[in-house]
Amino acid sequence: MELLVTYDVSTIDTEGERRLRQVAKLCEGYGLRVQKSVFEVVCTAADLLKLTDAIGRIIDDTQDSIRIYRVPKGTFGAVDTLGIAQRLPHAESLVL
Amino acid sequence: MELLVTYDVSTIDTEGERRLRQVAKLCEGYGLRVQKSVFEVVCTAADLLKLTDAIGRIIDDTQDSIRIYRVPKGTFGAVDTLGIAQRLPHAESLVL
Numbered sequence: 001m002e003l004l005v006t007y008d009v010s011t012i013d014t015e016g017e018r019r020l021r022q023v024a025k026l027c028e029g030y031g032l033r034v035q036k037s038v039f040e041v042v043c044t045a046a047d048l049l050k051l052t053d054a055i056g057r058i059i060d061d062t063q064d065s066i067r068i069y070r071v072p073k074g075t076f077g078a079v080d081t082l083g084i085a086q087r088l089p090h091a092e093s094l095v096l
Numbered sequence: 097m098e099l100l101v102t103y104d105v106s107t108i109d110t111e112g113e114r115r116l117r118q119v120a121k122l123c124e125g126y127g128l129r130v131q132k133s134v135f136e137v138v139c140t141a142a143d144l145l146k147l148t149d150a151i152g153r154i155i156d157d158t159q160d161s162i163r164i165y166r167v168p169k170g171t172f173g174a175v176d177t178l179g180i181a182q183r184l185p186h187a188e189s190l191v192l
Binding site for chain 1: 100102103104130131132133134148151152155156157158159160161162163164165166167168171172174175176177178179180181
């Protein structure tokens with residue numbers, strides 16, 4: 001399963017900055033950071049459930065926005081990139 | 097064709113802030129802004145070429161990062177959302 005995880009975590013206060021760091025750190029355990037708030041994740045359905053649950057425990061539901069897109073295998077390898085963006089090689093499943 | 101456009105535009109100077117505004121404004125003519133730097137776009141292959149060309153003219157290749165993921169029809173409608181994120185209704189093609 002390939003997932004694109006994108007997020008906006010409100011950083012108007014130090015609490016928000018802490019949540020942002022935690023979301024990023026969590027996602028780094030599941031996939032590759034391709035932009036500040038965008039991760040490419042290759043994982044199992046069970047991992048998706050764990051990731052979603054863990055993110056839900058971190059964020060502030062009234063301020064933060066998380067989107068998890070399920071995309072077909074091969075989507076990451078076919079991404080169009082401009083500027084400093086690069087296609088990144090994925091191991092089969094990066095979940096630690 | 098459904099596209100997920102994600103970007104990081106460097107805003108270390110006013111020039112970068114101008115590029116960021118321009119990229120956002122351009123993408124708003126093609127699709128729906130779902131997060132600060134994430135757009136969902138429903139468009140034709142010809143529109144994709146125009147969008148890519150126009151973005152390329154705005155950004156600084158040495159600082160900015162643009163990713164354009166081609167995703168299957170229905171991907172947007174099946175996105176998992178947490179917090180304030182919402183699934184947004186798409187007209188068939190939003191290109192103005």
